[in-house]
Amino acid sequence: MSLVPVEEAQARLLEGARPVAKREEIGLADLADRIAAVDLVARRTQPDFDASAMDGYAVRAADLGATPCDLVVVGESAAGGAYGRTVAAGEAVRIFTGAPVPQGADAVVIQENTERPSPEAVRILQPVDPGGHIRRAGNDFRTGAMLVPAGSRFRPASIALAASGGYPTVEVLRRPRVAIAATGDELVLPGQPVGPSQIVASNGYGIAALARAAGAEILDYGIVRDDEAAIGACLDRAAGEADVLVTIGGASVGDHDLIGPVLKAKGATLDFWKIAMRPGKPMMAGRLGFLRILGLPGNPASSLVSSELFVVPLVERLAGRPDRDRWVRGRLGVDLPANDHRAEFMRATLDQSESDGAMITPLGRQDSSLLSIFAEATALLYRPAGAPAARQGDECRFIPLG
Numbered sequence: 001m002s003l004v005p006v007e008e009a010q011a012r013l014l015e016g017a018r019p020v021a022k023r024e025e026i027g028l029a030d031l032a033d034r035i036a037a038v039d040l041v042a043r044r045t046q047p048d049f050d051a052s053a054m055d056g057y058a059v060r061a062a063d064l065g066a067t068p069c070d071l072v073v074v075g076e077s078a079a080g081g082a083y084g085r086t087v088a089a090g091e092a093v094r095i096f097t098g099a100p101v102p103q104g105a106d107a108v109v110i111q112e113n114t115e116r117p118s119p120e121a122v123r124i125l126q127p128v129d130p131g132g133h134i135r136r137a138g139n140d141f142r143t144g145a146m147l148v149p150a151g152s153r154f155r156p157a158s159i160a161l162a163a164s165g166g167y168p169t170v171e172v173l174r175r176p177r178v179a180i181a182a183t184g185d186e187l188v189l190p191g192q193p194v195g196p197s198q199i200v201a202s203n204g205y206g207i208a209a210l211a212r213a214a215g216a217e218i219l220d221y222g223i224v225r226d227d228e229a230a231i232g233a234c235l236d237r238a239a240g241e242a243d244v245l246v247t248i249g250g251a252s253v254g255d256h257d258l259i260g261p262v263l264k265a266k267g268a269t270l271d272f273w274k275i276a277m278r279p280g281k282p283m284m285a286g287r288l289g290f291l292r293i294l295g296l297p298g299n300p301a302s303s304l305v306s307s308e309l310f311v312v313p314l315v316e317r318l319a320g321r322p323d324r325d326r327w328v329r330g331r332l333g334v335d336l337p338a339n340d341h342r343a344e345f346m347r348a349t350l351d352q353s354e355s356d357g358a359m360i361t362p363l364g365r366q367d368s369s370l371l372s373i374f375a376e377a378t379a380l381l382y383r384p385a386g387a388p389a390a391r392q393g394d395e396c397r398f399i400p401l402g
C-alpha cells in the first residue's frame with residue numbers, strides 16, 4: 001500500500017465532516033468558546049432608561065445661563081435608586097454613574113465642576129450642553145437587536161453581552177465527544193507501580209488536552225489490552241456514545257498491532273492507512289456508522305504530531321469552528337539536508353526576536369519516542385516530502401505549539 005500524502009489525508013479526513021447537529025442549553029458560566037446554536041436577539045433594551053455617565057448633579061441646562069450659579073439640591077438618584085419627582089427650575093439632584101436621570105433634568109454636571117457652599121445648595125462653575133454626560137436609553141442595544149448570530153464562538157465580551165441581553169442560559173452546539181483509548185499490554189496508568197517491561201501511558205493526556213482545546217468533550221477509556229475482544233468492545237462502546245474514537249498504539253504491522261484487524265472484523269470502513277510523514281506514518285482513519293476512528297501510532301511524538309495534524313482539525317470542524325490555516329511562515333535557523341519521500345514535522349524552537357520573521361531551529365534529537373524533546377519544542381517545523389537541501393535563512397513553514 002503506498003503512503004498517502006499529508007495534505008490528501010487531511011482533506012479526506014474532513015470530507016463530509018459537519019458540525020455536530022445536537023444542541024444543549026447551558027449556563028453563562030460554561031459558555032466560553034462554545035458555538036451559538038441559534039441567533040441571540042436582545043430580550044431587553046440597554047440601558048432601558050436615560051442614565052448618568054458620571055458622578056455629579058442632574059440639572060436643567062437652561063438654568064446655567066451665567067455660571068457660577070447656585071441651585072437647590074432637592075434629592076439624590078443613585079444606581080438602583082431613582083429620584084421619584086420632577087426637577088423644577090433652579091433645582092439640582094445629586095446623581096451617580098449609572099443612576100436614572102430624573103424627569104425634568106436634561107444634563108449632568110460632573111462634581112469636579114461644582115462646589116457645595118451649604119448642604120442645601122450646589123454651585124455650578126461651568127455650563128453644560130443639554131444631553132451632557134447622559135447615556136440615552138437604548139444607547140447600547142434595543143429589544144430585538146441581533147447580539148450574537150448563530151454559529152458564532154462565544155468570546156468573553158459576547159458572553160457578557162448575552163447576559164446583558166437577558167439570557168441566563170444559551171442554546172449551543174453540543175461538543176463533539178472524543179473517546180480516547182490507549183492500547184497496549186505494556187501500559188500502566190500514571191501513579192501505578194510500573195513492572196518489568198511496562199511503561200506509563202502518557203500520550204492520551206496530551207492528546208486529550210489538544211482535543212479539549214479544539215472544542216471536544218473527552219471520554220477517557222483508559223487502557224485497553226492488546227486483545228481483539230477488548231478493542232472490539234471499546235469500538236462498540238464508542239459507536240454508542242462518541243463522535244470520534246482515538247486509539248493510541250497498535251497501528252503498525254506487528255503481531256500485536258490489532259487496530260486494523262479489529263476495524264476489519266467489525267465491518268468498519270478503512271478510509272486510509274499509512275501517511276507519508278515522519279513521525280506518524282502508521283496512522284489510520286476509518287468509520288463505523290457515524291463514528292469516526294483515528295488510529296494513532298503509539299510512539300509519543302508520533303501520536304502528538306498526528307493529533308496536531310488530524311485530531312485538531314477534525315474536532316474543530318465537528319465543533320462548528322471555522323477552518324483555519326495553522327501554518328505560519330518563518331526562516332530556518334540552520335542548514336538542513338534534502339528530505340526523502342515522507343514529509344517531516346520536526347520538533348523545533350522558535351525565536352520571535354528576529355526582525356525579518358520568526359527563526360525556527362530544529363532540536364538536536366528527533367527520535368519519535370522522546371517526550372522530553374517535544375515538551376521543549378515551541379514549534380513543529382514542516383519539511384515537505386522531497387524538499388531539496390535548505391540553507392539557514394531560507395523561508396519555511398511551521399505550526400506554533402501551544
Ligand SMILES: Nc1nc2c(c(=O)[nH]1)N[C@H]1C(S)=C(S)[C@@H](COP(=O)(O)OP(=O)(O)OC[C@H]3O[C@@H](n4cnc5c(N)ncnc54)[C@H](O)[C@@H]3O)O[C@H]1N2
Binds near residue numbers: 186201249
Ligand atoms: N516493521 C515495522 N515496524 C514498525 C514500523 C514499520 O513501518 N514497520 N513503523 C514504526 C513506526 S514509524 C511507528 S510510529 C511505530 C508505531 O507503532 P504502533 O502504533 O503499533 O505503536 P505501538 O507498537 O503500540 O507502540 C509504539 C511505542 O509507543 C509506546 N506507547 C504506546 N502507547 C503509548 C501510550 N499511550 N503512552 C506512552 N507510550 C505509548 C509503546 O510502548 C512503544 O514503545 O511502529 C514502528 N514499527
Ligand code: MOO
Binds near residue numbers: 281302
Ligand atoms: O512514524 Mo514513526 O511515527 O516514524 O516513529
